Amino acid sequence: NNYEWINLNYDLWSMDSLQDVHSNTYTFNKLQSNDAGRYKVKVTNPNLPKLTLESKTISIKVCDLKKDSLELVKLYNSTNGSSWHNKTNWLKPIQKISNWHGVYTTKEGCVRSIILDNNNLNGNIPSLELNTLDTLILSNNQLEGNIPELNTPFIKYINLRNNVLQGNFPNKLKNWTDLSGIDLGKNILQGPIPSIFGDLNNLQELKLDNNQFT
16 A cells, blocks of 8 residues: 655645655654644555545644744734733743743643733734644734734634734635634724635634624
8 A cells, every 4th residue: 555644734744755655654753843733644555546545634733842932932022022011921031931921831831822812912913833822812902914824723712803903814724623713803804704614613603793804
């Protein structure tokens, strides 16, 4: 049999050239944060050219403490962190990120939730890459610009209500298959509401009120 491994979240990901295509086990020589995501494997056999089997989805999360801290610094700088109402322990090198106000971590210490609502954030939300993040709450601030292409494949809940976000939805939306709730009400988002929302099987709450959708 031949085994082709596919990362469903990152189109540019490719199998290691040293990987044995006849093995049903994939080995990461050095697991990195950009290896995180959802995978499937396609199985073919030259004796059965019309038959292709696919595995169930396999999820991989990678905890990278250094990368997560840098992503949080990016959020702080992009949203004028010096003017936040509460920035306790942010950017203090002796403090673990789990002690930074509004940041909650996994047992390994990587970012699980960011909750900074009503905290005077202003500016643009950066394109964060946090593969262990499942909750992002930045409501009731003064955030502007477009909703960024967040590389957060396991995100479950997003609340950006009551900001001044504009434009349309990010392409990464299709990768947020764990999403159970999203609140984007009271912004100035425009354009059509994408049909991809209908394909997010775990979605239970969708709030898009008070925008400028067509």
